[in-house]
Amino acid sequence: MLVRMRASAINPSDLIPVTGAYRHRTALPFVPGYDGVGVVADVGPGVDPAMLGRRVLPLGSAGNWSTWKALPAEWCIDVPDDIADEQAAMAYINPLTARLMVQALSPKPGARIGMTAGASSIGRMLIRLLHAAGALPLAIVRSERSRHALRGEPVEIIEESRPLPSLDAGLDAVGGLAGARLAAAIEPAGVLLHYGLLSGRPLTGALLEKAKASVRMFRLRDWVHASPRSDFRAAMAEAFGDIRTGLSASPVAAAYPLSAFQDALLHNARPDRRGKILLRL
Ligand SMILES: NC(=O)c1ccc[n+]([C@@H]2O[C@H](COP(=O)([O-])OP(=O)(O)OC[C@H]3O[C@@H](n4cnc5c(N)ncnc54)[C@H](OP(=O)(O)O)[C@@H]3O)[C@@H](O)[C@H]2O)c1
Known part of the structure; x- marks a missing residue:
């Protein structure tokens, strides 16, 4: 599946490769970003073409701070229509x-x-x-x-x-x-x-x-990779439910275009930040 990304959150786990912590575990080149939402732009053989144009979370791997992400269809989670892009871009790491x-x-x-x-x-x-x-x-x-x-x-x-x-x-x-x-x-x-x-x-x-x-x-990530994909999908449906009721909705402190990622990272590090920083992709 090829996903045209729309937005991705900055989370503490994304900063590990950015700051160079545990550098022996990071193979370069590396694109950060575990959270994020996009739209299916192309599908490979054997994938239902009805997926084209659907809003999804492309999960299970880094690489979401990017305009495009290619990944196996089984790792794309459908986003319910009533969850706006902003909350969808933060729907995985923390709510789940x-x-x-x-x-x-x-x-x-x-x-x-x-x-x-x-x-x-x-x-x-x-x-x-x-x-x-x-x-x-x-x-x-x-x-x-x-x-x-x-x-x-x-x-x-x-x-x-x-x-x-x-x-x-x-x-x-x-x-x-x-x-x-x-x-x-x-x-x-x-x-x-x-x-x-x-x-x-x-x-x-x-x-x-x-x-x-x-x-x-x-x-x-241990839970996600060890669980049957059906359990993962069911748990994400519950996480979307928690966002809908406000239990797991997050405020957004600011959104930056990907080209301004350095400003986004600096804002993310500010002690007075209240809410998540999003990258618009
Ligand atoms: N294990 C997992 O699978 C998993 C999944 C999701 C999140 N997490 C972890 O959850 C943590 C929070 O993530 P988040 O997205 O909620 O982060 P966030 O919104 O960026 O949280 C920043 C908060 O951390 C507090 N903080 C920073 N350094 C601190 C310290 N040394 N002592 C006490 N408080 C400190 C800050 O408190 P002040 O207001 O006092 O500055 C601020 O409230 C991160 O460590 C992240 O890796 C782990």
Whole structure:
């Protein structure tokens, strides 16, 4: 399938090859971009020509910061008509991860779930999904800016320097000391899902060794590549549903043409950014 791309979000995972982190894992040339929406422009032999002109998310591989993307038809997910391009361009990485992690935790009503980076795009989705599931989310924030950004969300907020209460489970996107403190606050029968490394520091250390809860890593790409494609499609249909209801919709901070990708990356790095940066392709 050949897809004429329309828009793609900038996500933290896209920045790994851009910044040169883990460079031994990146073979050049490399086009970043895991999220994104486009229109089917051509189909190969054996693919239903009715796909031509359909809006799809071309997923399962990088390469979406591009005008064109060629990929196997099985990795193209149809976009429902009522999901606008802007939300479709951010519909995969965060909405699907948030839904799968809440399903993995499967919190009981009233369960206290702590989280780091609660004011991030995915953090807000997690807060709303947990609240909708009857759990009590607790966001650990490092700044007044994050506290302010969470105003109006159904979440209790605590400064990262304050002692944490006892928690039933946790979600960590930061690693380092913040992640270890969260792990240490979880009851022995509980679980910490560790899914990001925003601090750039691994989740290790003496505090983590004292933690009694089990610590599990969550990586969307592992789930996506290990699951039957029918499960993947069904989970994406649920993620679209969460976007529709507003649980997993994201604000857009700004959109840039692909030719201005450097400005887009600089804006993405600004601490006052609120929402995702999109590339128009
Ligand atoms: N494992 C997976 O499959 C998977 C899937 C999706 C996302 N993720 C991860 O989820 C994380 C968030 O993604 P996103 O798209 O939601 O990002 P985003 O919207 O760009 O989030 C930025 C947020 O991160 C916070 N932050 C940055 N560095 C921090 C640090 N050292 N300590 C605490 N907070 C910090 C910022 O808080 P301030 O307001 O305090 O600056 C800001 O709220 C990333 O690590 C991403 O890789 C993982």
